[in-house]
Amino acid sequence: MPSQGRTTADRRAAILDAAMALADERGLDAVTMRAVAERVGVTPMALYPHVGDKQALLDGLLGRLLAEIALPDPAAPWRDRLVALAHGLRATGQRHPAVFPLLLARPSVTTGALRVVEAIYAALREAGVPDPQVPRVERLLSTFVIGYLASQANGRFGPGSSAPRQRRTQVPADELPVHHALAPHLDLEVDWDAEFDADLDDMLRMVSAIAARGPAGGPVS
Amino acid sequence: MPSQGRTTADRRAAILDAAMALADERGLDAVTMRAVAERVGVTPMALYPHVGDKQALLDGLLGRLLAEIALPDPAAPWRDRLVALAHGLRATGQRHPAVFPLLLARPSVTTGALRVVEAIYAALREAGVPDPQVPRVERLLSTFVIGYLASQANGRFGPGSSAPRQRRTQVPADELPVHHALAPHLDLEVDWDAEFDADLDDMLRMVSAIAARGPAGGPVS
C-alpha cells in the first residue's frame, strides 16, 4: 500500500498538503485553485469534487491546523494544561503564520476545534470557574490567545524597535505627552514570546480570581 | 465652497467615502478598484494618484475607522475612560463590520491609532500600572478588545443557539464529556454585547491587580 493518492480521502489529503505547503512557503495569496492544482499535477477543476470551492478549501486548511494542536497531559494541574495549550497554539501559529489568522475570521465549529475547547472547559472547571461562566471564560481566553498570535503573525505589533521611534518623532511631542513620558519603555526591542507568557500569566491569575469570586455573578445572559 | 471634490484632498476623501460605503453595504469583497471607481464616476486608473494601490486604499479605510473612535472625557476616572473607549470601539466595529477585522491584520502605526493608544496609556498610568508594563498591558487590552469585536463581526462565535446544539449531537457524547456536562449552559442564546461587558469587567479587574502588584516584576523583555 503505497502513499499514492488512490482513494478519495487520499486525494483530498494530497490537495490540502499542497495548499498548506503553498500557504507556508508563499503566503495565503499564493493559495489559488490554479496553483494548488498545478502542485498536485491536475487541472483546477479536478479539485472541486474533493475539497469543494475556494472557501471550503481554506476551511480545510483550518481543520488541518487545528488538528495539529497538541493536547496537554490530562494529569497535569489545570494551570499547566492551559499554558501547554497556549504554547501549542503558538507553535502551530508559528508553523503556519499565513493560515492561523483565519481562526478569527471563521466560526470554529469543526470537530478539530472541539477537542481543544473541550480541554479548556475541563481545565476551567478544575480551576473552580462556575459552570455558567465556563463558556464565556473559554471564549475570553481563546479570543485573546488567537488575537495575540494572529497579531504576531500579521506583524501588527510593529517591526520591533524601529517603528515606535519614528512614530513618536513624526508627531509633535506635545500632542502625545504620555507617549513622550513613556519613551524609555517604547524604544526597547520587545521579545514577543516573553510578552505572550507574561500576558498568559496575567490571564490565568484572572481565571483564579473569577473562580475565587464564585457563582455570585451567575451567567452573563 | 461647495462640497464638490475639486482639490486633491477632497478627491481622496470622496474615494474613501465610496469605498467605505461599498464595504458597509456589500462587504469587503465588493471593494474593488473598479467598483469604487464606478461609484465615484471615474475610471479605475484615476484612483491611483489619490489613494495608491489596493492595499493603500484599505489602509485608508482603516484610518477612517480609527478616526471615528470617540475619545473619552479626560476628567473621568480611568476605569470609566477605558470602558468608554471599549464601547467606542464596539460602536465603530458595528458600524463597519467588514473593515474592522483588518485592525488585527495591519500594523497600527497610523496617527489615528496613536490618539487611541495615548488615551489608553494615560488611563493605565492613572490606574497605577508601572510604566515599564504600560505598553504591554495596552497591547493585552487592545488585542482582546479588537479580537473580540472582530470575532463578533466575523460571526466566529457562531450563529447563537442553533450551532452549539448540533455541534454536540454530531459527536458521540462520550467523546466530549465536559461539553456534555456543560450542556445546560451551551444551549442558551448569548447576548454578545453583555458578554463583552462582563469580559471587560474581568480585564479591568486584572489591570487593578497588575497595578496592585507594583513594579516588582519589572518589564517583560
Place this chain on the structure above:
DNA sequence: ACCTGAACACCGTTCAAGT
C-alpha cells in the same frame, strides 16, 4: 496634472465533453 482606453496577466467557477 489629471484622466482615459486598451491591454496584460491573472482570478474562481460553469459547462459540455471525454474516458
Place this chain on the structure above:
DNA sequence: ACCTGAACACCGTTCAAGT
C-alpha cells in the same frame, strides 16, 4: 466516477495616449 479544455465574468495594475 473522475478529469479535461474551453470559456465566462471578473480581478489589480502597466502603459501610452489624450487634454
